Amino acid sequence: MSAVKRKLNNTKLIKKCQIIREVEKGMTNKEASEKYGVPKISTWMKNKEKLLQGHNISLKTIGGEFKSVTPQMTCSWNETTLPTILSNYKLEDIFNADEFGLFYQCLPNKTYHFKGEKCSGGKKSKVRFTGMAAASAKGEKMPMFVIGKSKSARCFKNIKHLPTQYISQKKSWMSSEIFEEWVRKVDRKFRVDGRKIALIIDNCPAHPTLSNLTNVQLVFLPPNTTSTLQPMDQCVIRSLKAYYRGKVARLISRALEEKKALSKDINSARNEVTGRFLGTRIQRNHCKLF
Template identity: 35%
Template sequence: MPHKRSAPSKDSTNEAKRQKKFKTLQEKVELLDLLREKKSYAAVARHYGINESTVRYIKKNEAAIRSTVAVSFCDSAKKVTTVRNKNIVRMESALALWITDCRKKNIPLDGNIIREKARKLYQQFATDAENPGPSTAPDPQAFQASKGWFDRFQKRFNIKSVSLHGEAASADTEAAQKYPETFRHMIEEKGYKPEQVFNMDETGLFWKKMPSRTYIMKDEAKAPGFKAQKDRVTLIMCGNAAGYMMKPGLIHKSANPRALKNKNKNLLPVYWMHNAKAWITKVLGSNWFHQCFIPQAKEYLHNLGMDFKVFLIMDNAGGHPLDLYYEGVQIEFLPANTTSLIQPMDQGVIRAFKALYTRNSLQHLVDAMDTDENFTLKGYWRNFTIATCLSVIQTALKEMKKETLNACWKKLWPECVHDYKGLSPEEIQHEAVDKAVTLAKILGGEGFEDITQEEVNNLIDAHSEPLTDQDLLELTESVSEEEKEVTDREEEEQEHGLTLERLSQIMRTTKELQGMIEAWDPHMVRALKVNNGIDAAIQTYKTVFTTMKKQRQQLPITMFLKPIKQSQHETPPEDDLSEDTTETPEE
């Protein structure tokens, strides 16, 4: 009698089932961005370790996904669509941003304060003139911010310990006094050197903001839809106790702004990231850690001949992942509410950088005024793009001295600090503010010619003020998908990068410039010196031009022939883009 096979148990059957791989909204947007970059469905599926049919299903729901992400702050959510009131969804996103901002700035909160803020935000969003109609603007009194709603809100956004009362949320002086001893013990135990100890913190930068009293801000504020002074990015700044500043991470609201068309994102003076609110999230924080921090730390320590042994300290803000791991890296979080007292980046580094950024923004304006006969301040400022901003950021970073960065570790690790005269953060800030006032007077006009140091300082400190309701309104506004698609099409139609023809034009223009200098300057020695400098500066492009010219000469003639259009009766070859008629929805 044949042996009977025992039926598999229910538990073993379940174990054999393939576990579903749920994607967060942020991951789905990144997946969709890969498809926009012309990656095949199969390639994207392999990259994420999911079925190709799942990729197609996500693509099919692209509009709903992007629309939800545009109004939602909770990027870790997995649901794509919901029947919930859109104004409540948007209000909750704004409220989460506000809570994160307040905790970062040590502003005391409790449940009652948060619920009252929720009611106020909902009323503003529900009665917003941009959302008329009963379907999108229900009765503001319909939302009561009940305790039950508050409990569900906490779970949805993973907000813990928000019941802070009175001074509990303000700076914790006692903890800040005790922690440096704990910190030194960890440093000594593992034998870390100043070059191996890093601190990271993020900050908002209103990169196109001027003092409100200046006439360009007064005039522009009257224009409908004007938001230039509110253009905001998030900078992730990181440096070590020896005074080395890493290339910062930058979070912009757009993946491909027009001003950076044809630019290689890997060759910018910042590590480029994006989300709809230009706000740090756990996903972007993890991205920065693995793709920006680790490579730079490895290269830096390798060049110094030191082992890759890193101690990274950061605060426990909402956008900082708590589960980061990399071999050779020890991560420690500062005690709650001590950031403003002992975190090095908050002891003058960030403020000194913003002071230099403000001064260099004004210097950029003055330089443009000196070189353009048709210069107008309003016209120039309207064309001050994110590309200009990156140029100003790079200049400000170059002016940050290692002695200044080192001085900011005085409260946390005084033993590693060298007392340099004239290079403290306070002295750098004061010098930059004085220079900014001088440059403003050169620009002239209402609000500039009589600008004061106090107004410049207020502008620098504006980034540390709590987010206003208007800020939250703008941060949670949905960006038109149609506008994004138009921008993408325009970018795809443009030819990218340095072509042979463009390099040739650069060479011709350089020769014309050198000819003008030689013909017009009566001082022959000076003219020769300048032309020699131009030759040296342009040599890199000459080399690229020669290389590309040789490559074109070596190409087969068939590369320049147009392919014959395939007959409709012929069967196209199979590739990674072949359609899969079976769809297996992910959710």
């Protein structure tokens, strides 16, 4: 009696990746099996990491807007604007600024737990503020500028001097009025210091062109190019948030041990982003022709 040969199911790797992606988006194993005509998808899902790593493939979430920026969009900046800035200003007088949002009451989403225990959390806090990170190509940091929702927050009680500049806005967003107020303060500061600087910013609607500035020249990035030309987006703001999250985790642990109230400080997280790191990031983006 001749042995019956088992039919091999050699599904192509590309098709397997496609099926795994469909299941991760919400399709059930049964639906995917019927759609693509393949059995035992559950086995693939259990061993998907080994399956993909064996072929040097990893599933990643597509993020950022880098691919939407074409060379034509940055051509005028690289060939005209940037060389002009470099010829008129020293590196220590070329500054970059950018806003960022921070959900400062949001707790960490990772923790240590014993195997077999259910790891679950509560609703994530949506309380946020807007911050302005600004520094020079040599790593000189401007004071942190923060836009909050409350005019006189409870945490400000008995505080005579804030380590940051703070202003309130109904939705804690940057507006053209707040931006103008901040830029004119920066202009007065550098007028007192006897320095003239170039401040590179993006051209969002909240950043209007200002007149009567004596010591600050506003330089606007080309539209829709911040993902490639904005130095603060090259891991600077990401590092600032990472330091803040790390401090929050340590403070939570210490507060639980000592049974004390928890406080959070974005300014100390800002101080941990070193001037050398800032200078490297800004020079890498804007001073390639120097």
